[in-house]
Amino acid sequence: MxxxxxxxxxxxxxxxxxxxxxxxxxxxxxxxxxxxxxxxxxxxxxxLPSPTLDAASAPHSDLLLHAIPSCSSSGAGGDGDAARVPDTPAVPAHRVILASRSPVFRAMLENEMEESRSGIIKIYDVSYDVLRAFVHYMYTAEALLDEQMASDLLVLAEKYEVKHLKAYCEKFITSKVNNDNAITHYAFAHRHSAKQLLESSLSVLMDNMSTLADREEYKELVEKDPRLVVEIYEAYLNRQVNTAAGKDTDCSGRK
CATH class of the missing domain: 3.30.160 (Double Stranded RNA Binding Domain)
Structure with missing residues (x-):
């Protein structure tokens, strides 16, 4: 045929x-x-959660978001530097958009907090480019990613409980996992409860156990968080046991 x-x-x-x-x-x-x-x-x-919440009804943005990099909030100037609005441009946004995408922003803007009254929100430990990409995603559900941007946005998405963005970034980072970056991504996934990334990184690590201890990232992990090293070896040993058990079952079935 x-x-x-x-x-x-x-x-x-x-x-x-x-x-x-x-x-x-x-x-x-x-x-x-x-x-x-x-x-x-x-x-x-x-x-948007309600027909009455329409960003078009507010043609001009009613919020200004300011990125405060970590060096600004922990510099020699102390609290004065942390309170100062940075020199980088503000990122404009509508409160209705932020409140509808993030429960953290919703709580901030629907209550009589300083940010709600002033219309100024300071986002700490983030660069201007990352903040701009974050706000852009709130409007479009799109972001131009590389591994660093995806990691930075994932952290910000976790902080403000933007689950869709966190999943979007995690999926991208997971697609980039390889033997060279698996240790770094495994530790990152642990810190930020990224299950898909954690499983993918762990799988790559277990496939390359023979060279694991030779890597500089491994030695750093031993010093910084030996608990994760133990988890990697436990997972590897469990896989070895399951593989051996499977072979034993196959052999028994052939008899």
């Missing part, structure tokens, strides 16, 4: 496509499903 897709001849008589085309079509279908789910998730994130 002839495949209806690639027009090549194949032996099966109970289908209209060959095995290769069928598998390719299945993969394409799964990819389309993932894209649709992603679009639905973004639409849900961007939807």
């Amino acid at each position: 002839w495949c209806q897709s690639c027009k090549e001849e194949y032996e099966e008589e109970d289908a209209g496509t060959c095995k290769e085309c069928y598998e390719e079509a299945s993969e394409t279908e799964e990819e389309l499903k993932r894209e649709i789910d992603d679009l639905r998730s973004r639409l849900h994130f961007l939807r």
Whole structure:
């Protein structure tokens, strides 16, 4: 018979496509499903909670966000430097947008807090570029990422409980995990409860255990957080035990 897709001849008589085309079509279908789910998730994130909350009704932004890098808040000037508005431009935003995307901002802006009264919000330990990308995401559910930007945005998303952004950044970082950065990403995932990134990093580490102890990042981890080193070896030993048990079961079944 002839495949209806690639027009090549194949032996099966109970289908209209060959095995290769069928598998390719299945993969394409799964990819389309993932894209649709992603679009639905973004639409849900961007939807305002009430018809009365419309950013268009406020043509001008009513908030100014200021990035306060860590060096500014912990410099020699002490509290005076921390209170000072930095020289970098403010990032404008609508309070209705921030409140609808983040429960932390909602609590801040719906109560009589200083930020709500003044319209000025200082975001500490973040650069201007990261803050601008953060606010842009609040409006568009899009961000131009590299690994550093994704990591910085994930931390900010966790701080302000923007779950959609955190998942978006975690997915990107997970796609970049390799043997060179797995230790760093594993420690980062632990600090920020990023389960998908944690599992991916751990899998790569266990696949390369023979060279793990030779890496500088490993030696730094031993000094800074030996608990994580123990967890890596425990996970590796558990996998070895499960693999051995599986082989034993196979051997028993053949007898």
